[in-house]
Amino acid sequence: MKTIFDMSRPGRRGVTFPPPLLPDACFQEACLAPELLREKPAELPEVAEIDVVRHFTNLSRQNFGVDVGPYPLGSCTMKYNPKFTEDIARLPGFAGLHPMLPQLRRGGLLAQGALEVLHEMEQLLCAITGMRAYTMQPLAGAHGELTGLMLMAAYHRHRGNHKSLVLVPDSAHGTNPASAAIAGYSVRTVPSRDGVMDFEAYRAMLGPEVAGVMMTNPNTLGLFEPDIKRISEAAHAVDALMYYDGANLNAILGIAKPADLGFDIVHLNLHKTFATPHGGGGPGSGPVGVVAKLEPFLPISRVARREDGTLFLDYDHAHSIGYVAPFYGNFGVVLKAYAYILALGGEGLKRVAEDAVLAANYLRARLAPQWRVAVDRMCMHEVVFSAADQAAQHGVTAMDVAKALIDFGFHPPTVYFPLVVKEAIMIEPTETESKENLDAIVEAMAFIAKKAQEDPAWLHAAPRGTPVGRLDEVRAARQPDLAQR
């Protein structure tokens, strides 16, 4: 495919501007400081409008997204985003709103609708998770984690606690220990046993120096942590806080509330659970919720209601950790998630979790004859297989399986994660895929298992039907060449 630079021809234009009203001189020294002026013209491609349209349309045809086919990438729910939420976000009353408006004198009265969205969203997320209050500011999941850990630190500082350690299970997302480290904590890894946190090992690691325990429940093996109540109680006994990573909330929506499991701080990924764009389609949104004892520390501003019923931005919180992002977070994303929650309602959200769990268990049961299930028992919203047998017997790795699935019209599942499983293949079908699509995944995986025995070389050469074949990932990582020219 030609690049847009290849298509460029000197003087070709998509739009013809009228002659400028101001003299040329105005664009030079008279108006702009010399150091702000370009020395030579920018090398932009010179193309007609149709060239631009074809270029980007063709690029999109070489890409794979959830609008093209199933996207069963595990551990980061990549579900379909219903298009009506885009319509809501584009309503001119929202899309044209200036973020400064509620901060101007009397401006808040002109932004009551947007403030109402933020206020109601806080209440909805509280109802879903059992938390007392939320901030919408964090701009993504990991940002939510850092915010949550800063709240944890503020709580302990306020109590006069001297704590230095955060415990994270070995099946956690890598962002958990990273966030804890950036927040200034040391991190210790709690081992798993049969795919869930080893309670005895955990209890042995708990001490007065433990500030908090970060958990994802269900965990990245798609397993609900059965000891969660005991884990929470043991943490609270040493005044450690329980942190809920909301990456896998999709599995328990409307069924279980993190607060009831003993969690004190929750971050949600609106771009995973509440069907807003994800993975390069962002921006994300990572609201953080807390129980009552942590509410004083939440970032400012908070949306509050006056006696006359109007809403305003409340900055009067002496113990707040301050801002973690400009304004009110990614408002457009919050708005889409709000629309999604209202459209589905409580019963609809519960069905999301039920269908997501059903779909994953269907794949687990159908694929188990050919692919070893990492922990072979009822799973939640995702299921982890291992290609370790195929790798040992036929030299076919999880990477080969992932690449071959592309030729069947599926986005590769997550491979080599979680790290506790060898040759891991993690599939999260989500609630949106039909039984026909799940059956197609089963057929493809069965075919690949058969090919692994008969013709491993065929799998090593996958994918075939893509614009480029198997990429040399080692060379790409060791000698990246990112420049167009």
Add this chain to the structure above:
Amino acid sequence: MSQYAVPEELKYTEEHEWIKVEGGLAVVGVTDFAQQQMGDVTYVDLPEAGRAVERMAELCVIESVKVAADVFSPLAGVVAEANAALGEHPELINQDCYGAGWLVKLKDYDASGLGELMDADAYAKFIERG
């Protein structure tokens, strides 16, 4: 017979590192098992000489096509030298993990920690058990 090389003369950890005492320094690297599990190494983030490390503290980070893995210091000590060759040639870890692919040499290390390390037999059994 195991598919992983486990040289007789080295000491090992459960984190899949090897340790060799040589001329007053403790040389640390990752085992054949570790490099096979990680796959092709693409980058190694090495510590600076002079840094003091606790036992089990992060010593360096190895990135491969599959994972970014922390390497924990098997002994308390001070970094005497890191293997600069890995900067240009991280693949040395795959090609020769017990030789040219060494990671770090520790000085002033806590020799009492050596007693807690596994010998080759114990480590071979450890990886067999998986």
